[in-house]
Amino acid sequence: DAGVIQSPRHEVTEMGQEVTLRCKPISGHDYLFWYRQTMMRGLELLIYFNNNVPIDDSGMPEDRFSAKMPNASFSTLKIQPSEPRDSAVYFCASSYFYNEQFFGPGTRLTVL
Amino acid sequence: KNEVEQSPQNLTAQEGEFITINCSYSVGISALHWLQQHPGGGIVSLFMLSSGKKKHGRLIATINIQEKHSSLHITASHPRDSAVYICAAIREGNEKLTFGTGTRLTIIP
Numbered sequence: 001d002a003g004v005i006q007s008p009r010h011e012v013t014e015m016g017q018e019v020t021l022r023c024k025p026i027s028g029h030d031y032l033f034w035y036r037q038t039m040m041r042g043l044e045l046l047i048y049f050n051n052n053v054p055i056d057d058s059g060m061p062e063d064r065f066s067a068k069m070p071n072a073s074f075s076t077l078k079i080q081p082s083e084p085r086d087s088a089v090y091f092c093a094s095s096y097f098y099n100e101q102f103f104g105p106g107t108r109l110t111v112l
Numbered sequence: 113k114n115e116v117e118q119s120p121q122n123l124t125a126q127e128g129e130f131i132t133i134n135c136s137y138s139v140g141i142s143a144l145h146w147l148q149q150h151p152g153g154g155i156v157s158l159f160m161l162s163s164g165k166k167k168h169g170r171l172i173a174t175i176n177i178q179e180k181h182s183s184l185h186i187t188a189s190h191p192r193d194s195a196v197y198i199c200a201a202i203r204e205g206n207e208k209l210t211f212g213t214g215t216r217l218t219i220i221p
Contacts, residue, residue, distance in 0.1 A: 031207055033207075033209070035209075042198075042211055042213050042214060043198065043200075043209075043211040044211070045208055045209055045210075048207060048208070050207070055206070055207075056206065056208060089153060091155060093155075095207070098142065098143070098202075098207065099160065100145065100157045100159075100160040101145070101157060101209070102157065103147075103154070103155040103156070103157070105153070105154050106153055106154070106155075108153075
């Protein structure tokens with residue numbers, strides 16, 4: 001298996017633009033997580049899904065952020081409109097049941 | 113106060129030294145992750161444990177549930193072990209990870 005795949009790896013956009021981050025979990029995994037990492041706050045959980053259903057989105061910073069998982073092999077994290085304070089590395093991770101999580105390579109987002 | 117605390121924040125050691133990184137947590141957990149993040153940014157899960165001890169190569173992780181404490185040990189440290197090590201607690205009742213602030217380890221040849 002190729003592991004967790006994220007795209008794009010780098011994204012530079014201007015304030016106010018819509019940003020969509022994509023994630024393909026490991027086949028067979030039933031949990032998918034979205035994390036954000038910044039220098040100031042470290043790693044934070046944004047939202048996680050179980051069997052494509054959002055379980056906990058309490059970490060989503062505000063209504064500008066939304067996440068979907070239309071099927072078991074694909075998830076998106078959308079920011080609309082983007083702001084400079086959204087600049088961070090966004091990681092997707094997946095796991096099977098209550099086992100260890102496997103992380104994707106991350107998307108480095110810069111909002112100018 | 114963070115729910116997951118790590119110490120030390122930074123650690124520099126000579127190649128070959130025995131390394132210990134500590135993690136304490138204040139919430140009820142079902143398991144604890146140790147993660148490694150290299151300067152390139154990728155995150156790798158080293159261990160997930162809920163009791164006792166696990167060993168993989170030169171890495172050993174222990175956890176004491178009663179004392180709410182875990183340690184990561186590296187024997188015969190090598191410059192390639194230089195990375196940020198992060199402990200993350202899996203809260204009881206769900207799959208949420210609560211992260212420590214990380215320990216930046218530098219091994220000098």
